[in-house]
Amino acid sequence: MGIFQDKSWSPYTAGALAGLLLVLSVALTGKYFGASTTFVRAAGYIEQAVAPEKVSGMEYFLKEKVKIDWQFLFVVGVLFGAMGAARLSGEQRAVAVPPMWEARFGPSRAKRWIIAFVGGSVLMFGARLADG
8 A cells, every 4th residue: 555655646657547547448438537527517417406497498408418427426536536545645634835836926825726716617618618
């Protein structure tokens, strides 16, 4: 269990393992893993609880059914996998603000969270615009 207890992995090792996982996923199931459709379906799932008639008439959700599928479980697995990795490594709190960020924008964690949220939203918009 030594590698799982390290505080951090080399990004090259993590990237190679993610690439290997993707190749295995395509070879065994014929499906690429991803998350952008899952977030849209989750939003549709929540909206369906509030206004089901609106969701049933939306063109997008006629094409992409609102459902919990393997991709949704993949995203949930990423969340729980990250929590498990943090527990195994003994790292129970967020990493401090990186020195490069702090030098340019200051030590505010709130600003960092806001920028990360905005950046993630732009990334998700681009992924959906490109159809995943």
